Amino acid sequence: MMFWVAILAVSILLYVLLDGFDLGIGILFGAAGDETKRHAMLSAVSPVWDGNETWLVVAGVILWGAFPIVYATLFSAFYLPLLLMLAGLILRGVAFEYRYKTERMRWIWDAGFAGGSLVAAFVQGMTAGALVEGLPISNGEYSGGEFGWFSPFAVLCGIGLCLGYALLGSCWLVQKCEGDVREAAYRLIPYLAVGLLAFLVVVFVYALAKDLRVMHRWLERPYLFVFPVIGVVAALVAAESVRNRRDGVPFHMVALIFAAAFGTLAISFWPYMIPFSITIEEAAAPHSSLAFMFWGAGLFVFPLMLLYTVISYSVFRGKVQPTTDHY
């Protein structure tokens, strides 16, 4: 059971990091004016986006297989947000193929790509926020109605994640692109970083003011403070590398910040899966299901999946080549 908790956590984190940067690029895509820039931005993600998004499906099916109650409860509770997210993911997904098939209609797919990415990122942040605040659940079943997930705090988290993904995206662009796109991304990073910082402060104050249960965790578990420290160090290194234009560094540092934030959340939830109503223990599937998944998928295939991901990133390592960018 703990094995699947760990695999689930790794998958969600990988999803947030990997699809995070390509959703982020989608969010920034609308701001890029001309076709050359847009093409360069897309080229930085097009060989890997499909694999990135697959980690979302991985997280979904692990949840279903290993923690069916959580899958059933959360997905039905977030009915409308998930609908929005799926519509967003569909529109941005087809844009990769469709936009190169037309010129007159290209603006539609570009709008779909940018809008879809924005909506998907917002919904992901919002659902995470709603979870932190606590979903209305009685007798193990969601009881909040159609909009039970909605709150100012959730919306705030949605905006925060959009900023965060955009930051991750611009760091990826810095690493993969050259010329104008790289410069523009470098100029954008400080603004996004300050925006994100502001968001974090507001969330913190809000959580204090509302006396959210999550906050008590911090008093009970002082070792949690390790994560913000990691985050601050990573942020300092990132700032330094942005100033000195060291292309490879910012992405990894921002990824580290994300990982630290994710670690904070995961440990403040522990041992709950849906905070303060369903624990990991209660949610776990029967032993025969977990064992079946462990002895094949978990033990052998999961390392293979990581290997494929590494292979595909290493085949496409290095800068996107502007010289072969033509048709």
Next chain:
Amino acid sequence: MDLSALLLSRLQFAFTVSFHIIFPSFTIGLAAWLTVLEALHLRTGRPAYRLVFEFWLKIFGVAFGLGVVSGIVMAFQFGTNWSVLARMSGPIQGPLLSYETFTAFFLEASFFGILLFGRPRVPPWFYLFSTAMVALGTTLSAFWIMANNSWMQVPVGYAIENGAFVPNDWLKILFSPVLWVRFPHMLLASYLTGAFCVAATGAWYVLRREFATEAGIMLRMGLYFAAVLLPAQGIFGHLNGEYVVDHQPSKMAAIEARWHDEKPASEVLLAWPDVENQRNLFAITLPPPLGSLIDSDSLSAGEVGLDSIPPQDRPPVIIPFFAFRIMVGCWLIMLLVAWGGSYLLHKGRFEQTRSLLWLTFLSFPLPFIATLTGWFTAEVGRQPWTVYRVLRTADAMTPFLTARMAMTSLIVFCAVYSFIFAFGTYYIYRLLHAGPQGRLVLPPATAIPNRPMSVVGEHRLTPAARHPAGGE
């Protein structure tokens, strides 16, 4: 519980899953064929194989993208609309779908990136390997989905504990005989879909007198493959019928519009089933014991009629009855086209026989229709159960789902899918129309004014750089 939310959720599931299956069934076949093409190209070095490969890879790209995005929806829908099913069957269906994601999706996603953009970056053998991995991925995906669905059709290897299905024998689940006739049936359907689309495209070019070499490759490979696969599909189709007779008598009775028990049974070829009065109008019927012979391979076997099934357990009749007959009809026409075409190809007279060329060209929808109607038969025939004889569809739905929410999502999915489907089909049509040597991709706007011709020229010289998204 809200009854109309149930109807809307069922409509939504039927719509999204039908939409989805069109693309995997096409890409599973196409991926296998692309592997063969790439292997032939590596072995013979004939540029035509490479050209045909590059051409179909683009079409594969569009269809694959549509399959991926519509597939993600499926992974969520069990939880959003069918939370009771998700909670109860999670311990069985969840691990099966996890295996699908783990073993198949990552193969597909990682190696497909290499297929599209990696040709200049990897050695030829690795490129072929990547193609084969994509094909393997699509096939594995089909296996796990069939394992999943077969368990819902004929649940085995489980016990019910605390209101959930707890698996107690995974070997039974994975080696269920039902799965092992249904999986080949689906796989063959996919290969036939690929083969007919390829052959139809070849026929189209022959009719237009264009791309003679490539059209010849498509026509030959497509029709020969199909001619061999179709009889095999007939056999597996029959074996599928046998599992239905053994395990799902209510579905068989609906497929055959058999209202009363018969021993030995007759066979209704065509009729208008009059559900209210439990009889068939305008029936064309073969006398006994042909019904028993077709359904049970026996001259004397008794066949179950709908009246011996409790009314609350009866499936709808009209949809399974007609869907099944349309599927078999498509198979017959495809057999005619494939065998006739192969014979004339063999004699070297095919390219002059315009009627058969037209027939081949127009036959491309048949495998899609056959796949869809086959699934309609299987899924509607299983009703009113979602897990056959254990969990009713009506009890599987998210209890607090309102009709308003279900209506919203149904409208959103219909709108988004129609939109992307319309454009996807149009773009595939344009790719097909342009053909393997045509100008396949519009260059970026900036490239047009100063050097339009050189763009086209580059295409001819370096096919690798022609992918829609342009390589890197």
